[in-house]
Amino acid sequence: MDEKTLLDSILECINYIVSKHGPSSDIAKKVRTRARSMPEYSFTRGLVYALVYVASRGSKDLVEMGLKAQKCEEIIDKIDETKKGNEEKSYAIYGAILLYVAKKLNIVKGDTFERIIYELTESPAAEIKVWSVLDWLKRFAEAYIHE
Template sequence: MNEELLHSILECINQITSKYGSSTDIARKIRSRARSIPAYSFTKGLVYSLVYIASRSSKDLVEIGLKAQKCEEIIVKIMEDKMSNEEKSYAIYGAILLYIAKKLNIVKGEGFDEIICDITRSPVAEIKMWSVLDWFKRFTEAYIHERE
């Protein structure tokens, strides 16, 4: 799983930086999500974190990650939305998490509700996602600059 995980994360980080740059407001907000959300996941659980992400953006936009064939689709579709950069950063982060979880067969569901049920029923899915959260955090810290 590690090689595919790292490849998937790099694919998404490269899409973020190619579409938004590495030090723009939205890129920095995505970096902030990647740094703060893992703490929620470890203390309150992954389900709480995913619902929190959806509440700060849009469940429908977060679900894009389940249907996307490439990470680029996530970035392009969310870029087109009229919401604020803050909301987009949550949507992109959440959609990327679901995209990677689906790609690595950590979750099987086709919709947000199904994913929540999958994770609730499977502690193994939550444990596997900790690695996704941690690696994504490290790569965003390395590739996206905190300041311009």
């Protein structure tokens, strides 16, 4: 796994959230909460279950944007334009960032949520690689976004 791409991609997303919304905004705090809770959820229930849970709370279509975006700001701007509340937006942003980074790292190849679910189900190695993304996303969210 390319550590530089991993760190650059996560920082791109976290920095954009902080610059657009501020490090203490409600939406930023909710994204931080997602980043803190989802790794444990993924380890106990499984990554596929955690991704489906995130999509069910934030919208599969919004989470799927992470697979098609060229820049993280596209994801956040499009999700911000929706009429969803901050809770739902935070799930969508978190899930989309996760898929955005996994796609940039070539951990996943598909371009639909459904395809990604099958890829991760069929490849324990891919799931293990995504755990690293979960952990780094958690650490950067904790460092950059205030409680």
